[in-house]
Amino acid sequence: MISDKNAQPNISCVIPVYNExxxxxxxxxxxxxxDNVDEVIVVNDGSTDNSEFALKEIKGIELISYPQNKGKSHAVMLGFKKAKNNMVLMLDADLTGLDKESITALIKPVLENKADISISLRRNSLLFYRLLxxxxxxxxRIFKKDIIEDLDELDKLSGFELESFLNKIIIRKKMRIRVxxxxxxxxxxxSDKVGFWRGVAGDFKMAMEIICFLKIIGPVKQIASMISLKV
Structure with missing residues (x-):
């Protein structure tokens, strides 16, 4: 819990789910x-396993569900549109070891106005990212969703372009970043979900979509620009 909760904005948490x-x-x-999250929106992005059945059993969440997989960007767009609060917390559904203390650590810099956005650096993020x-x-991530001028723009992205799209906004607006x-x-x-080779293929697809979205030199520029905005 963050002290002086009454002075803090409420947070809507958006969690996209696909076969998790x-x-x-x-x-x-x-x-x-x-204590600082008063709305949890879970978007079932056309899961084909038992996810929808399991999610319907959970009390206290707002569940959005549809039969066809449309990708993470579409799911997050629907979650943001549903969110009643401007402050939004994005969480992936395949995290391990998440607890309330970790959530507090992520949201605290933004709620205390020490940063405009917080981004996690997970224990098993790529070694290159951890060194950087x-x-x-x-x-x-946690940030105010009104940095996105038109939420419908998210629907034009592939499933793996969302974070790069948000990074462009962060850089353009010179937002203070806390990692x-x-x-x-x-x-x-x-690879733990679908097997080694299918996992490798999935990671390769994600990397190619990010590179195509940002062009070849784009990731390097984004990383350098974002590092310069760290506080």
Whole structure:
């Protein structure tokens, strides 16, 4: 809990889910009941496993569900549109080790006006990102959603372009960035979900979509620009 809660803005948490099953429940349970989060929106992005059934059993969440997988960007767009608060917390559904203390560490710099956005650096982020002190494609972030002038723009992105799109806004607006190291929280690798080779193929697809969105030199420019905005 962050002190002087009454002076803090309320937070809406948006969690996109696609075939995450038990992992999604662990993430949702970690954020439910957090003193600074008064709305948890879970978007079931056309899951084909038992995710929808499991999510319907959880009390205290706003559930958006649809039958066809449309990608993370679409799911987050719907979550942001549903959110009643301007301050939004994005969490991926495949996190491991998430607890309320980790959530507090992420949101605290923004709520205390020491940063405009906080971005997580997970314990198993790529070594390159950990050495840089920034995971520029981390999906765990807190910021005010009105930095996005038109939420419908998110629907034009592929599933893996969302974070890069947000980074462009962060850089253009010169937002103060706080990177929060999550030493206990990791993310489930694609290879652990679908097998080694399918996981490698999925990671390659994600990397190619990011590079195509930013052009070849784009990721380097984004990383350098964002590092310069760290506080």
């Amino acid at each position: 099953g038990r992992r999604a429940l662990d993430v949702i349970n970690a954020v439910l009941g957090h 002190g920034l995971d520029f494609v981390s999906g765990e 929060v190291k999550w030493n206990k929280v990791g993310i489930t690798r694609k």
